[in-house]
Amino acid sequence: MTLPARKTAARAEAQRLLRRFRDHGAEEVEARILQPAEELLDLYGEDIRARAFVTQDPLRGEMMLRPDFTVPVVRMHMEAGLDPARYAYAGEVFRAQDTEDESRPSEYLQAGFEVFGGTDPAEAEAEVFAVLSGALPDLHLRAAMGDIGLLLAAVDGLATSEPRKAALRRHVWRPRRFRALLDRYAGRAPLPAGRVELLAHPDPLALAEAGPEIGLRSREEVEARVRMLREDAATPPLADEAVDLIDAILSIAAPARSALATLRGLGAPSLAHALDRLERRLDALERRGVDPNGVAFEGSFGRTTLEYYDGFVFGLFAEGRPDLPPVATGGRYDALTRVLGRGRAVPAVGGVIRPELVVRLRKAR
Numbered sequence: 001m002t003l004p005a006r007k008t009a010a011r012a013e014a015q016r017l018l019r020r021f022r023d024h025g026a027e028e029v030e031a032r033i034l035q036p037a038e039e040l041l042d043l044y045g046e047d048i049r050a051r052a053f054v055t056q057d058p059l060r061g062e063m064m065l066r067p068d069f070t071v072p073v074v075r076m077h078m079e080a081g082l083d084p085a086r087y088a089y090a091g092e093v094f095r096a097q098d099t100e101d102e103s104r105p106s107e108y109l110q111a112g113f114e115v116f117g118g119t120d121p122a123e124a125e126a127e128v129f130a131v132l133s134g135a136l137p138d139l140h141l142r143a144a145m146g147d148i149g150l151l152l153a154a155v156d157g158l159a160t161s162e163p164r165k166a167a168l169r170r171h172v173w174r175p176r177r178f179r180a181l182l183d184r185y186a187g188r189a190p191l192p193a194g195r196v197e198l199l200a201h202p203d204p205l206a207l208a209e210a211g212p213e214i215g216l217r218s219r220e221e222v223e224a225r226v227r228m229l230r231e232d233a234a235t236p237p238l239a240d241e242a243v244d245l246i247d248a249i250l251s252i253a254a255p256a257r258s259a260l261a262t263l264r265g266l267g268a269p270s271l272a273h274a275l276d277r278l279e280r281r282l283d284a285l286e287r288r289g290v291d292p293n294g295v296a297f298e299g300s301f302g303r304t305t306l307e308y309y310d311g312f313v314f315g316l317f318a319e320g321r322p323d324l325p326p327v328a329t330g331g332r333y334d335a336l337t338r339v340l341g342r343g344r345a346v347p348a349v350g351g352v353i354r355p356e357l358v359v360r361l362r363k364a365r
Contacts (some may be wrong), residue, residue: 021088032074065094084117114350146301157270187237208221259297
């Protein structure tokens with residue numbers, strides 16, 4: 001299939017998916033291609049700047065080609081104030097790539113389905129998963145899920161200072177940074193040499209010796225930072241069993257029902273609520289005809305996606321094609337609605353399918 005023909009086929013597939021999502025009660029919506037860069041950077045983190053297309057608008061300032069649809073759709077929903085609501089969309093998204101790989105283009109189609117509000121989060125999660133996976137039965141995709149909420153619950157349950165918990169929560173989506181912090185807080189890794197020297201100095205703020213004050217931070221901000229570093233250095237290390245619990249969560253890879261049993265066997269009170277929610281989710285999937293043991297549960301799943309996923313996460317993958325990105329991904333993002341709703345939050349879960357990958361896989365059969 002030539003490139004133009006594949007593009008035409010992908011657009012036809014996107015329209016097929018839109019019709020299916022509308023059949024499940026979704027209202028079709030559109031989002032502008034150009035989005036405010038400052039807002040997206042605040043929500044996604046500066047990490048996305050390296051993967052985004054940013055431009056300067058004479059009137060609106062710095063703008064970004066939309067990296068996905070979720071933020072614009074959430075903003076529209078929170079401004080409209082509807083509850084419950086279902087939305088569907090299809091169109092191009094844009095991500096800068098560092099490779100010429102055909103499977104990772106800088107511009108590609110997404111077709112999505114989002115569910116807001118309602119009184120049963122587990123049922124909404126099962127609905128989104130079932131609608132997306134049920135849209136592609138002929139591809140026999142491998143399904144995997146995770147739960148960022150489990151890891152956040154484990155962090156919240158740590159017997160340590162609030163600043164340390166906040167730092168770990170902030171870096172849940174950056175596995176290497178998270179691991180470095182965890183090892184340092186557990187006393188398994190030394191403090192950076194520069195910090196040791198700073199904290200050992202009787203007066204780290206002896207600016208007369210250090211030279212003129214430069215930079216954007218005020219003296220008060222520097223003093224507050226030094227106090228925080230000293231308090232952190234005086235904080236007792238994490239207990240080994242606390243680190244072992246987090247490692248056990250991250251290392252789990254098993255059919256979902258089996259994973260739930262293993263997680264309950266850890267006997268961690270801090271996980272009780274998150275595990276009850278996971279069980280309700282698996283029961284809801286079963287009611288929708290999805291076998292939970294046909295879905296792999298991976299404790300580390302979703303930690304390298306966009307940071308707004310804060311609970312259930314899932315992906316659908318082409319078997320035997322590790323070179324391809326997921327055909328579909330999704331998850332829960334309640335915290336994002338709180339940010340864009342200016343303190344007002346609603347339950348929200350959704351997912352997207354990549355029509356071009358669907359066409360490619362069908363052609364390869």
